[in-house]
Amino acid sequence: MSVTSRPAHYGFAEHWLPRLVLAPSFLLVLVFLYGFIAWNGALSFTASRLLPNYEWVGLAQYEALFASERWWVAVHNLFIFGVLFIGGAMVVGIVLAILLDQKIRLEGALRTIYLYPLALSFIVTGTAWGWMLNPGLGLEKLMHDWGYAGFSFDWLVNPDRSIYTIVIAGIWQSSGFVMALFLAGLRGIDDSIIKAAQIDGASLPRIYWRIILPAMRPVFFSTLMILAHIAIKSFDLVMALTGGGPGFSSDLPATFMYQMAFTRGQMGLGAASAMMMLVTVSAVVVPYLYSELRRSRHV
Amino acid sequence: MGALAIKNVTKRFGDTHILKGIDIHVDSGEFLILVGPSGCGKSTLMNIIAGLESPTSGEVHIADRVVNDVAPKDRDIAMVFQSYALYPTMNVRQNIAFGLETRGVPKREQEEIIARVAKMLQMDHLLDRKPGQLSGGQRQRVAMGRALARNPKLFLFDEPLSNLDAKLRVEMRTEIKQLHHRLKTTIVYVTHDQIEAMTLGDKIAVMKDGIIQQFGSPQQIYDAPANLFVAGFIGSPSMNFIPAHLASEGGAIGVSLQSGEAACFVPLPDSQRFARYVGKRVIVGIRPEQWDVANDGGGLDCKVDLTEPTGPDTIVFTQINGIEVQARLHPRDARAPGSVLHLRPDMGKVVLFDTETEIRIG
Ligand SMILES: Nc1ncnc2c1ncn2[C@@H]1O[C@H](COP(=O)(O)OP(=O)(O)OP(=O)(O)O)[C@@H](O)[C@H]1O
């Protein structure tokens, strides 16, 4: 009797156990991620100010957003930051990875040194770079103390330059990560391919440029995705380094959204800017996910 | 003219000696096989010839020129790697063209060369595919084509067939042999397959532990192996090593063989060369095909333990002097397990080895 009932019992556990285990996290994701995205979407169509209300105003918040000079500064900054940060971290990371790939001694130590910034939070990075770049405390003062009185490096307090300090700190923090990804990729290249290219008469730069880096295409795209999405979400680095200032010259959409929604009592406007960021992130990530998923199904 | 000469080359990685004094001389147009067990330093030696590694000491000559300080690209060699080492993001055409391009061959000429190579290796239809879209055999062909695109003085093949299945391996082996007949370029070919070694080589260098154990023609190595290792490594099934006493009986020097109750004394021809060893233990090396069935009642009565029919021959297993011995017989002569066979070794071909040094005697 018990023998015959056992398969049914197993079937029940096999059928329900995974669902039961996954249910809480699924529920949490559903409510706190997609639920709040939907709520935020709803708020962006209301006249919410300090607190949410549901006075329907249609697209008025979006109109206000697109008319706001500060929003366009943030968008423009995101463009500068995105391009320079992604490009810079990529170039520095790839160069470091190639150098480390030359079978040098102390590789373990060097890798740790380069990867270490990744273990810091953007707040620490921002604060530390804030001190270093502060004209009264850091680099400029140091140079003055050493006697180079003419030296001036005031990007942190210069509205036309402040966004570039964020770029520098961002590259510093993220290039070790890019290096680790590319180093793993480079190590996957068969040694004899390089030997074959040497016999074919190619110089080392040419071997990297024509053979090895093209083979890194998948690594390149994954890294690009991750960096793009770090760039769009960047918030803590700006808050710690410049606070969006001077004025609002180094605002990014994320800090703009935070300012509007939580300190200036413009929740509807903040919600509208958050929706714009969501759309941007989706525009980057969805095609990537789509192509990845399609590929894995084909394989 | 010497195509390749390696003079007392050694290689150390840190404290480990990989190559311990290699000497090789290959004449122009010869096919040299480097054969040996895994890890004996074959690839290391190839890399040294190619200039991808530098020797710790010794000299490498290519076409009578010392090339120790010459870069790989200027040594006028082409190499096929065990893993093929095709450039993964380039299609077959670009793979072949890459080396020509770096050497500044004009575009038109490149196309002619690619067409010639593709025709020679019958891979015209593959030219626009990426390596990932090719089968193992096709990749092997492309790797070969890349080497053939130039007319080097020396081809280096590092186990080019070891990733192929058995049938394709035999086909490609024949193709390589035909290619060599046609091109008459000097080839150094690494393998650990002794059949490839025997069938392809003009000369064979058998390596073990970074030392060349024997260097000679395939027939020399087969008939007169320098030591126990070479004797066991070349030939399949492998040579039987029978421990025996060397004795002098009625003026003839010979060995006594024993199987179960039966025993016989087998005199050796030209036996004065073994005089020193009379009364000592030696190892008698007899290849499986060097046994005959003595239908006249002579020879040693051996009980058949097991038979393995291979088609053209049947391998018969028996015990002689306490050792398992294989004899390759005509199926007509073989007997079922349990029955008795009169086996007689072809003493003219038998070789003897010193028990201690494992070197061939006489
Ligand atoms: N860069 C290196 N550093 C240290 N040891 C090495 C290095 N390259 C090879 N070796 C060692 O040298 C020995 C010979 O290697 P090699 O690749 O020449 O063997 P092989 O005869 O080609 O073997 P296989 O038939 O498996 O290809 C091996 O024991 C290997 O571990």
Ligand SMILES: [Mg+2]
């Ligand atoms: Mg090898």
